[in-house]
Each structure stands twice: as C-alpha cells, then as structure tokens.
Amino acid sequence: MNNRVKTLTETALLISGVNPKKCMKCGKCSGTCPSYDKMEYHPHQFVSMVEKGQIEKLMNSASIYYCLSCMACVERCPRGVEPGKLVEAVRLMKIRQQDANHKNGNDIARIADENVPQQLLMAAMRKYRK
Amino acid sequence: MQKIGVFVCWCGSNIAGTVDVEAVAEALKSVPGVVYSVSYQYMCSAAGQKLITDAINEYKLDGIVVASCSPRMHENTFRKTAEAAGLNPYMVEIANIREQCSWIHKDKEEGTKKAIVLAKAAVAKLKNxxxxKAGTSQVTKRALVIGGGIAGIQTALDVADAGYEVDIVEQRPTIGGRMAQLDKTFPTLDCSACILTPKMVEASQNEKINIISYAKVEKVSGFVGSFKATIRKKARFVDETKCTGCSLCMQKCPSKKGKDEFNMNMNNRPAIYIPFAQAIPNVAVIDPEQCIKLKTGKCGLCEKVCAAGAINYKMEDELIEREYGAIVVATGFKPIDPSPLNEYGYAENADVVTSLELERLMNAAGPTKGTLLRPSDGKHPHEIVFIQCVGSRCDENTERGKPYCSKICCMYTAKHAMLIRDKYPDTNVHVFYIDVRTPGKNFDEFYRRAVEQYGVDYIKGMVGKVAKEGDKLMVRGSDLINNQQVEIAADLVVLATAIEPDPSARSIGTMLTASMDTNDFFTEAHAKLRPVESPTAGIFLSGVAQGPKDVPETVAQASAAASKVIGLLAKDHLVTNPCVAESNELMCNGCSQCEKVCPYGAITYIEKEVRGPGVREVRRIAQVNPAVCQGCGACTVACPSGAMDLKGFSNKQIMAEVDQICL
Amino acid sequence: MIYSYYPGCTLKDRAKQLDLNARTALKAMGIELKELDAWQCCGAVYPQTSDEIASRLSAVRALSDAENGKLITLCSACHHVIKRTNYDWLKDENFRTKATNYLKPEVPYDGSTQVIHVLELIRDEIGFENLKKMVVNPLTGRKIGAFYGCMVLRPGKTLAFDDPENPTIIEQFIEALGATAVTYPYRNECCGAYVALEDKSAAETQVDRALNSAVKAGCEELITACPLCLYNLVHNATANKLPVKYFTELLAEALGVKEGE
Structure with missing residues (x-):
C-alpha cells in the first residue's frame, strides 16, 4: 500500500469505527440490502475493498449515494461489522474533498418535486454536499 | 540448613529461546541453601532425570526445584524421580518458567530476570x-451416567461390558435422546432408529445397567472413587413394574392437548403417553399438566382401561441415594430457538422450521407419517430453501447467536437436501451457505453427491430476510459467486440452527464442580491429551456435553470415556492427595466460615476438649475429613483466625514465595 | 402532564397533520406537548462517523433544553437523530468533549434526558388498555397496516423501540383504536428514503414491494410516523396504491378530535 492509500484506509476505519477483519464474508449484508441492484459495489464489497485499500474506487463510484442508511445490514450482520457505517465514511471522505459535492443546493432544489417533505431536502443536503 | 538442588530446563528452545537458562542456573547458585544448580536441555528426558537422581545422591539433597514447564505437565515425573532417589516426593517444587515466563515474553533479558525470580520463589517455598505422605481411599465399583442419549448409552454399555455396574439417569421418560428423533444418519443414510434401538434394547437387557428414567440427579457429594448421589425419580403415575406398554390408555385418554415433545411439539399427544414406539422403558407416563384426573379429580379413564392395574394417581417422587466411583456427564444438546433471529420469520411462519423439526417431518413416526408436508396447510412443498449457520459463528457482542461452529449442520443439511431430492424429484432444493465444512471420513464425498448426483442448488451467501407473501415464503439473499441478489419463492424454509448444551448442563456442572466454558460446554482436563476427562477427578465427559459432535464422534468419545471409567473402577484403592486442609484446634474460633465455603463438604464441626498452654476446655472446632478434602484452599482464605491451613501450600510457604518475588 | 416536545421542520410544513393531531389528541388524553423555545433542524439524517460533530449539535441543544428529563419526538427522522446522538453522548467521550467545547453552554448537558417517541409515550405512560377506554369513535372494521420504515427501529440496540424484525407497537395501537391491525413482512423495510430525489426507481421498487405485500395481506390503509415514508408511499407507488395517513390522524379521529384537513 502506498502512503496515500494507507492514509485513506486508516481514515475510513477510524471515522467509521468499523473493523473489516471481523467480517466472515457471509454476504448477509448484500442479501439484505434494498439498494443492491442500484450499486456497482455491494455492501460486502465495501467491507472487503476497504480492507484491501481500494477506497478510491469506492469514492468514485455512484454506489456511495445509493446507500439508504436503512441500517438493515448493520442490524442483521452476524459479526457486528456494520457495513452501512463504512459506506457513510467513504461518502463523507468523498464530499469533504474540495469541489466534490455530488449535488449542490441548487441542483437539489431543481430536481425536487412539489410534494417532497423538508426531511427529504435536508437529508439530500447532508448526503450530497459539504 | 537444608541442601537444595536446582534444575533449570531449556525445553529445547521453548524456554532457552527467551530465557538465558545458564544465567538462571548460575544466579540460583548464590541463594542460601542451594548447594547444586545446573541447566539441561530436556530435564524430563531419561538423561535429565538421571542428572537429578545423581545429584540427590551425590549432594544428599533434602529437596529439589525444577525450573521448567507447568506442573500440570511434569510435576508427577519429577516427584517419581525424587522418590526413586529416596527423597519424599513432596519435597519437589516446580518453577513454571515456560507457560508463565518464556512463552509470554519476547525480551530475553526480561525473561531471564523473571525466571530467576520464579526459581528463587520456588526455593523459598521449598525451604518451608x-x-x-499420601493416603489411600476406597473405590466404589459403580458408575453413574447422567444422560441417556447415544453418548450415555454407549458409555454405559462399555462400562457394563467390563463387568461394572452402571446407572443411567435420564431426565425424559425414555432413553434414546436426540438420536432417537433423527430420521436418517449421515454419511451412510441408515435409519437412525434402526441403529439406535438395538443399543437401547441392549442397555435395558444388560444386567449390569440400571436405567433410571424420568429422573434427575439432585445432589452429589464426595470425591473420585466415592461419590454419593441423590437422584429424584419423578412420579410417572404409572407403576413401571406393572405397565406392559400396551398403549390402550393412550387411545382412551380424553385429554389430547399435550404437545408431543418427541415430535418437536408439531402435533398433540394424550396426557398419558409413551414418547415413541421403541421407548425404553416401554412404560406410559402421565403429564400432570394435562391430566384431567390429576387436575380436577374427575376422569380416571386410564385406570379403568389398564388391565395391568399400573395406574397410580397418588404416586410421589422417589429419592434414590447411591454411591458411585465415577460420574459420566452425557447431557447432550438442544437446538437453539431461532425466534430472536426474526428476519427469518420463524416465530410467525409455520413453514419456517428448524432442521430437527424437519427430521420429524420426514420420519415415518412423525406428525406427517413420513410424507414431507408443510405444517401450515399439509401441502407438498416444491421449492425448499435451507439456510445454514443460523445462530452459529456469530460475534459475541451482536447477541445474534453462538460464537462457535455447530459442526454438524453442513452434513445434516446435505443429508436433508439429498433425501428430499431422492424421494421428491420434482422438488427444487436450494442451500444458502457461508462455507461447507465436511472434515470427516466420506463426508466431502457425501456433500459432492448432493450437488452432483442429486442436483441440490448450493448458493454461496446468506439470507437477509424471509417474507411471507400469500402462501409463499420469499427468501432474499445474496449469491456471492454470481454477484447477484436473489429472491426465491419457497414453500418451506429450513433453518440449520446452532446447537447448544442441554439447559440442565449448567446446574449439573455446578453440582459436580466440573468446569464449563462460557458456552456451557464442559471443559476437558486437557484440550488435546485428556479430552474425555473433566479437570475434576472422577468426572468424565461423553458426547455433545463437551462440544458439538456428530454421531460417530459421539460414540467414539463415549467409548473413550468408558475406558477411563473402567481404568478407575478397576482399582481397589486410590492414592489420595496429601495436600489437604488442616485446622489448628487451638486457633479455631468455631465460626463456621470454612464449612460454608467448602465445595466438597469436607469440613464438619465437633465439640472437643482442647488442651494447650493455659487452655483446657470443650470447644466447637472445625475438623477436616482428609479423604474428602480436595485441597482447593477456599477454607484457608475464609478462616478469620488463621487456624485453617493447607498442607503443601501453607500460608507460610505462600508468603515466603510472595516475599521472594516482592522484596 | 406537560412534556417538552421537539416537532422538527417537516412537521411545520408538509407534515402539519402529524403534528397538529398529535397535540390535540394528546391534549384530549391529558398530556400537553410544550414545544421547545428554540430548536433547530435535526439534520434529517444521523451522521454515522465519529468525527461529525457539528451536524449533531442541534440534537444536543434539544436534549439539553428538555425539561424534567424527557423529550418527546414525533417525526421518525428527528427521533432517530436525537436518540442516537443521546446514545453517543453517553458512550463517546470524544464527542462529548468536542460538542461541549463548541456549544460552551452555561450548564453542560448531563446526558440524562430520555428521548421518547409519541408512540412510546402512549404505550408506556398511558398504556394501550387505557387508550382503548378513551376511544369515542372506534375504527371498527377498518383493516389498517403499519409502515414502520427504518428509523424508529434500527439499530435495535440504540433505538430500543421495539423488536426491529417483528415490531408490534403500532399494531397494538391500531387494535386499541378499535380497528383490525394487519401485519405484513415488509413493514420494517426502507421506503427508498432520500434516494428518491435522484432516482425515483429506487423508491418505486421498495414502495411497490411493500404495498403489494400489504395489499396481499389485506391492508386497506396504512399509517406511518415518518413524513419521508409517507411521501414515498403516496407519490412513488406505481402499482398498488393505498391511502396512507399519519398515526396521529388516526388517533385524533378515534378520539373524536380530528383537526380539519
């Protein structure tokens, strides 16, 4: 692992509090994920790829914006790995970079229909931009 | 002044790798009382022992310290060496510089320093x-086997075969255990009952074996060679000596709402029942929770129809007291309740069943008479999903199940899948798995047959959720190999639930002072070298009580336990451990603290005339029965007046060790 | 009884019915919800990493301002964020220190506030048996399903709301109001959440699956505690559709105090 990869990996592990080594690769997280079909990389792959230092691939994948934070994988993981937290950490690492907002406030306002609740707008603001 | 010899072992590089053994031997030379100190590659070898023997003779040693591995390994070896050289074997002290030093340190300087301290502490103890002299105790030539499953039966048969009497205490109304509930057994697919029932019959016909069913061990006292057990034989309300097992009472009993435990509560049974056709003893039992006569005083139908006059509604529990030389724990297992893992919907859906329930659903004596039908609507299932590792291999902090692999599930699931495909070729069978673990003779071949010959669909991945949709169970899981999330519309879902020790195990363990692990499996005396003995002398382990096992392994272990029992019962006398507690009459204040903490019941209080300087009066004082005392030392710590002491581990000796380490 | 209450942004706008009916219904049951004097948006999503401090501060302020050690929440999202932040406050010293340094409060929050959802309030402080007695318009004959969604249930250990896989609290609530509670397996799954903004199909799949399952099970209407779930269930269903209401509307209706549409 080069230094950049090492730093990214350490950051992801530190801020998520996830220990990917606890994973037994059973795939239950991916078996339960409602966004599975929308994701290029699936929850179990997040765990494995972070462990192997392939974080940039994940940061540059739209998969990070498809996690619903529904906590189903966190709840059902038999090893207590909490994949959802790792997805969140990688997403934050992406949007915290300069000019790396997935969508800005105007984009969000533009695509929102007239019925969306404030809760959705606020959630999108938090998930898509810094 | 005593003359002490010190022998420092290298244990190859085990000790010498992180401890400068020569420096240790050298350092000990300057300790007052040490007249000889040497190091050697393998003290336990014949040459090493000769080194000790020669030194004892040459230097007229009064005692020796061997700085080596744990006393659990070679204390006995060196005591025998010393004894052969004319020394009292209890004048040998072991300084554990391997497990407690070299193996846990990396820094040689640190390790050497610690090894010197430990050896010096042993010398300090030895000086005191x-x-x-060891005494002897009698051996009662009878064994008690707790649990009448295949493990208990096999152990009992082997012990009886050697000519000793055995009592099997079984908590259920019949022996047979879990194996009696199985339909077929892997990897040969022979009918479980067909191979088990001959053994059950053999046990019942063996003159040396006494089956005490519907009973539990309530109290155990004593020690290896002479245990005393109190067994509560629950009231059956049916006279065992009269009942012929004709089952007429079962047909006439008007109360039919009892849950059939043998069929995993999937159908009802009458209040008076025989658990299954081949039950032993083949004697009915009345369930007092269901019996109308016992609850309301009215009915009495079974009494009227019983030609043998065996019914006795006034029967009471019976207490049996017997003595035993050895006790075998064969308490077995139960599958976990998968209800808390509710994403599988076990609690809400009748068609989500455990593997043991499936055994009954496939068995000719089961609730569906051997035709595989769904519990909800009695229809044939055409799409069946098996889920492996349900409640096994979980992280302990998740509260989702057991941390261990239950070992038997991969094989029984392959068996179920194969049997279903064989009998119902129009039924599709899918198995969600994490790993398929088949380390056993002909096991992997068996699993491959399920896949290759019988076309069972193995899917690598776990199931996230089972959802009921109409009369289908929608099973959503991952297929890791195909990188897909899959959904299968199933008719029946089978959970390969983890197994756990029978709930009775914990209280039995406590009663026997036999140690258990955090999962309530009994701990063996040594994980590799003494796998069928408990660390508590005279207690032996048979079957799943010790850890998850399949039938062949259980039988092998049961026979191994039996051979250990036979080895014990073959002796007329046992050499007792002389390191027992002793009470100083003059110092004892009669407070009873020691009696309360003694786990072996070795301490009694007596009124005795005590004589000493300026004292001559009758006092209430503690007295230790050296034959019962196991030398655990609990009383010496509890004693507030310092009257209680442990021979070989006296307060003075321990303080001398501590002083040496701390000063 | 008067309880401190955190309504949240959505309840002031799109989800007015959730808020208004809660106030009037609870008032009819002898409970007054006293809105916190100053509250800010909870942030709608709980930031799951340990270094997100600022996005959890509004929750800390609300927890700190609650009187008598109890804070009542109603919106699933607000409940989720505030309850999890409260959990962090007790478990994570780093967060506690940093948040306190940032807020510089006169009296630091001591972690003792209990976050209570209105459903929990009804279950634990009033009791479903008592609720049953207060009903004036029993909803007899109506077949109602609950849509829990994720946020009140998971993670189960932190939310400690109900069994996360087989919850029953809303079903008990429905039964107490005299209606028939219909259970269906997808009631605790995600509605598609905020992803609907960018990709409607994500919500459509989820909502359709839930609604199909609810309809098959015999539901004729659904209730929820979450404005986002309601939005997705109503606006992103492509096949089966069911009327969806907030649970407080149903409550007010049964108690005979329903606010106008």
Whole structure:
C-alpha cells in the first residue's frame, strides 16, 4: 500500500469505527440490502475493498449515494461489522474533498418535486454536499 | 540448613529461546541453601532425570526445584524421580518458567530476570516444605451416567461390558435422546432408529445397567472413587413394574392437548403417553399438566382401561441415594430457538422450521407419517430453501447467536437436501451457505453427491430476510459467486440452527464442580491429551456435553470415556492427595466460615476438649475429613483466625514465595 | 402532564397533520406537548462517523433544553437523530468533549434526558388498555397496516423501540383504536428514503414491494410516523396504491378530535 492509500484506509476505519477483519464474508449484508441492484459495489464489497485499500474506487463510484442508511445490514450482520457505517465514511471522505459535492443546493432544489417533505431536502443536503 | 538442588530446563528452545537458562542456573547458585544448580536441555528426558537422581545422591539433597514447564505437565515425573532417589516426593517444587515466563515474553533479558525470580520463589517455598505422605481411599465399583442419549448409552454399555455396574439417569421418560428423533444418519443414510434401538434394547437387557428414567440427579457429594448421589425419580403415575406398554390408555385418554415433545411439539399427544414406539422403558407416563384426573379429580379413564392395574394417581417422587466411583456427564444438546433471529420469520411462519423439526417431518413416526408436508396447510412443498449457520459463528457482542461452529449442520443439511431430492424429484432444493465444512471420513464425498448426483442448488451467501407473501415464503439473499441478489419463492424454509448444551448442563456442572466454558460446554482436563476427562477427578465427559459432535464422534468419545471409567473402577484403592486442609484446634474460633465455603463438604464441626498452654476446655472446632478434602484452599482464605491451613501450600510457604518475588 | 416536545421542520410544513393531531389528541388524553423555545433542524439524517460533530449539535441543544428529563419526538427522522446522538453522548467521550467545547453552554448537558417517541409515550405512560377506554369513535372494521420504515427501529440496540424484525407497537395501537391491525413482512423495510430525489426507481421498487405485500395481506390503509415514508408511499407507488395517513390522524379521529384537513 502506498502512503496515500494507507492514509485513506486508516481514515475510513477510524471515522467509521468499523473493523473489516471481523467480517466472515457471509454476504448477509448484500442479501439484505434494498439498494443492491442500484450499486456497482455491494455492501460486502465495501467491507472487503476497504480492507484491501481500494477506497478510491469506492469514492468514485455512484454506489456511495445509493446507500439508504436503512441500517438493515448493520442490524442483521452476524459479526457486528456494520457495513452501512463504512459506506457513510467513504461518502463523507468523498464530499469533504474540495469541489466534490455530488449535488449542490441548487441542483437539489431543481430536481425536487412539489410534494417532497423538508426531511427529504435536508437529508439530500447532508448526503450530497459539504 | 537444608541442601537444595536446582534444575533449570531449556525445553529445547521453548524456554532457552527467551530465557538465558545458564544465567538462571548460575544466579540460583548464590541463594542460601542451594548447594547444586545446573541447566539441561530436556530435564524430563531419561538423561535429565538421571542428572537429578545423581545429584540427590551425590549432594544428599533434602529437596529439589525444577525450573521448567507447568506442573500440570511434569510435576508427577519429577516427584517419581525424587522418590526413586529416596527423597519424599513432596519435597519437589516446580518453577513454571515456560507457560508463565518464556512463552509470554519476547525480551530475553526480561525473561531471564523473571525466571530467576520464579526459581528463587520456588526455593523459598521449598525451604518451608515438609515431607508429606499420601493416603489411600476406597473405590466404589459403580458408575453413574447422567444422560441417556447415544453418548450415555454407549458409555454405559462399555462400562457394563467390563463387568461394572452402571446407572443411567435420564431426565425424559425414555432413553434414546436426540438420536432417537433423527430420521436418517449421515454419511451412510441408515435409519437412525434402526441403529439406535438395538443399543437401547441392549442397555435395558444388560444386567449390569440400571436405567433410571424420568429422573434427575439432585445432589452429589464426595470425591473420585466415592461419590454419593441423590437422584429424584419423578412420579410417572404409572407403576413401571406393572405397565406392559400396551398403549390402550393412550387411545382412551380424553385429554389430547399435550404437545408431543418427541415430535418437536408439531402435533398433540394424550396426557398419558409413551414418547415413541421403541421407548425404553416401554412404560406410559402421565403429564400432570394435562391430566384431567390429576387436575380436577374427575376422569380416571386410564385406570379403568389398564388391565395391568399400573395406574397410580397418588404416586410421589422417589429419592434414590447411591454411591458411585465415577460420574459420566452425557447431557447432550438442544437446538437453539431461532425466534430472536426474526428476519427469518420463524416465530410467525409455520413453514419456517428448524432442521430437527424437519427430521420429524420426514420420519415415518412423525406428525406427517413420513410424507414431507408443510405444517401450515399439509401441502407438498416444491421449492425448499435451507439456510445454514443460523445462530452459529456469530460475534459475541451482536447477541445474534453462538460464537462457535455447530459442526454438524453442513452434513445434516446435505443429508436433508439429498433425501428430499431422492424421494421428491420434482422438488427444487436450494442451500444458502457461508462455507461447507465436511472434515470427516466420506463426508466431502457425501456433500459432492448432493450437488452432483442429486442436483441440490448450493448458493454461496446468506439470507437477509424471509417474507411471507400469500402462501409463499420469499427468501432474499445474496449469491456471492454470481454477484447477484436473489429472491426465491419457497414453500418451506429450513433453518440449520446452532446447537447448544442441554439447559440442565449448567446446574449439573455446578453440582459436580466440573468446569464449563462460557458456552456451557464442559471443559476437558486437557484440550488435546485428556479430552474425555473433566479437570475434576472422577468426572468424565461423553458426547455433545463437551462440544458439538456428530454421531460417530459421539460414540467414539463415549467409548473413550468408558475406558477411563473402567481404568478407575478397576482399582481397589486410590492414592489420595496429601495436600489437604488442616485446622489448628487451638486457633479455631468455631465460626463456621470454612464449612460454608467448602465445595466438597469436607469440613464438619465437633465439640472437643482442647488442651494447650493455659487452655483446657470443650470447644466447637472445625475438623477436616482428609479423604474428602480436595485441597482447593477456599477454607484457608475464609478462616478469620488463621487456624485453617493447607498442607503443601501453607500460608507460610505462600508468603515466603510472595516475599521472594516482592522484596 | 406537560412534556417538552421537539416537532422538527417537516412537521411545520408538509407534515402539519402529524403534528397538529398529535397535540390535540394528546391534549384530549391529558398530556400537553410544550414545544421547545428554540430548536433547530435535526439534520434529517444521523451522521454515522465519529468525527461529525457539528451536524449533531442541534440534537444536543434539544436534549439539553428538555425539561424534567424527557423529550418527546414525533417525526421518525428527528427521533432517530436525537436518540442516537443521546446514545453517543453517553458512550463517546470524544464527542462529548468536542460538542461541549463548541456549544460552551452555561450548564453542560448531563446526558440524562430520555428521548421518547409519541408512540412510546402512549404505550408506556398511558398504556394501550387505557387508550382503548378513551376511544369515542372506534375504527371498527377498518383493516389498517403499519409502515414502520427504518428509523424508529434500527439499530435495535440504540433505538430500543421495539423488536426491529417483528415490531408490534403500532399494531397494538391500531387494535386499541378499535380497528383490525394487519401485519405484513415488509413493514420494517426502507421506503427508498432520500434516494428518491435522484432516482425515483429506487423508491418505486421498495414502495411497490411493500404495498403489494400489504395489499396481499389485506391492508386497506396504512399509517406511518415518518413524513419521508409517507411521501414515498403516496407519490412513488406505481402499482398498488393505498391511502396512507399519519398515526396521529388516526388517533385524533378515534378520539373524536380530528383537526380539519
């Protein structure tokens, strides 16, 4: 692992509090994920790829914006790995970079229909931009 | 002044790798009382022992310290060496510089320093050692086997075969255990009952074996060779000596709402029942929770129809007291309740079943008479999903199940899948798995047959959720190999639930002072070298009580336990441990603290005339029965007046060790 | 009884019915919800990493301002964020220190506030048996399903709301109001959440699956505690559709105090 990869990996592990080594690769997280079909990389792959230092691939994948934070994988993981937290950490690492907002406030306002609740707008603001 | 010899072992590089053994031997030379100190590659070898023997003779040693591995390994070896050289064997002290030093340190300087301290502490203790003489105790030539499953039956048969009497205490109304509930057994697919029932019959016909069913061990006292057990035989309300097992009472009993435990509560049974056709003893039992007569005083139908006059509604529990030389724990297992893992919907859906329930659903004596039908609507299932590792291999902090692999599930699931495909070729069978673990003779071949010959669909991945949709169970899981999330519309879902020790195990363990692990499996005396013995002398382990096992392994272990029992019962006398507690009459204040903490019941209080300087009066004082005392030392710590002491581990000796380490 | 209450942004706008009916219904049951004097948006999503401090501060302020050690929440999202932040406050010293340094409060929050959802309030402080007695318009004959969604249930250990896989609290609530509670397996799954903004199909799949399952099970209407779930269930269903209401509307209706549409 080069230094950049090492730093990214350490950051992801530190801020998520996830220990990917606890994973037994059973795939239950991916078996339960409602966004599975929308994701290029699936929850179990997040765990494995972070462990192997392939974080940039994940940061540059739209998969990070498809996690619903529904906590189903966190709840059902038999090893207590909490994949959802790792997805969140990688997403934050992406949007915290300069000019790396997935969508800005105007984009969000533009695509929102007239019925969306404030809760959705606020959630999108938090998930898509810094 | 005593003359002490010190022998420092290298244990190859085990000790010498992180401890400068020569420096240790050298350092000990300057300790007052040490007249000889040497190091050697393998002290336990014949040459090493000769080194000790020669030194004892040459230097006229009074005692020796061997700085080596744990006393659990070679204390006995060196005591025998010393004894052969004319020394009292209890004038040998072991300084554990391997497990407690070299193996846990990396820094050689640190390790060497610690090894020197440990050896010096042993010398300090040795200086306070007194020669001790071991006594003997009798061996009662009868064994108690707790649990009448295949493990208990096999152990009992083997012990009886050697000519000793055995009592099997079984908590259920019949022996047979879990194996009696199985339909077929892997990897040969022979009918479980067909191979088990001959053994059950053999046990019942063996003159040396006494089956005490519907009973539990309530109290155990004593020690290896002479245990005393109190067994509560629950009231059956049916006279065992009269009942012929004709089952007429079962047909006439008007109360039919009892849950059939043998069929995993999937159908009802009458209040008076025989658990299954081949039950042993083949004697009915009345369930007092269901019996109308016992609850309301009215009915009495079974009594009227019983030609043998065996019914007795006034029967009471019976207490049996017997003595045993050895006790075998064969308490077995139960599958976990998968209800808390509710994403599988076990609690809400009748068609989500455990593997043991499936055994009954496939068995000719089961609730569906051997035709595989769904519990909800009695229809044939055409799409069946098996889920492996349900409640096994979980992280302990998740509260989702057991941390261990239950070992038997991969194989029984392959068996179920194969049997279903064989009998119902129009039924599709899918198995969600994490790993398929088949380390056993002909096991992997068996699993491959399920896949290759019988076309069972193995899917690598776990199931996230089982959802009921109409009369289908929608099983959503991952297929890791195909990188897909899959959904299968199933008719029946089978959970390969983890197994756990029978709930009775914990209280039995406590009663026997036999140690258990955090999962309530009994701990063996040594994980590799003494796998069928408990660390508590005279207690032996048979079957799943010790850890998850399949039938062949259980039988092998049961026979191994039996051979250990036979080895014990073959002796007329046992050499007792002389390191027992002793109470100083003059110092004892009669407070009873020691009696309360003694786990072996070795301490009694007596009124005795005590004589000493300026004292002559009758006092209430503690007295230790050296034959019962196991030398655990609990009383010496509890004693507030300092009257209680442990031979070989006296307060003075321990303080001398501590002083040496701390000063 | 008067309880401190955190309504949240959505309840002031799109989800007015959730808020208004809660106030009037609870008032009819002898409970007054006293809105916190100053509250800010909870942030709608709980930031799951340990270094997100600022996005959890509004929750800390609300927890700190609650009187008598109890804070009542109603919106699933607000409940989720505030309850999890409260959990962090007790478990994570780093967060506690940093948040306190940032807020510089006169009296630091001591972690003792209990976050209570209105459903929990009804279950634990009033009791479903008592609720049953207060009903004036029993909803007899109506077949109602609950849509829990994720946020009140998971993670189960932190939310400690109900069994996360087989919850029953809303079903008990429905039964107490005299209606028939219909259970269906997808009631605790995600509605598609905020992803609907960018990709409607994500919500459509989820909502359709839930609604199909609810309809098959015999539901004729659904209730929820979450404005986002309601939005997705109503606006992103492509096949089966069911009327969806907030649970407080149903409550007010049964108690005979329903606010106008």
């Amino acid at each position: 050692d007194k020669p001790l």
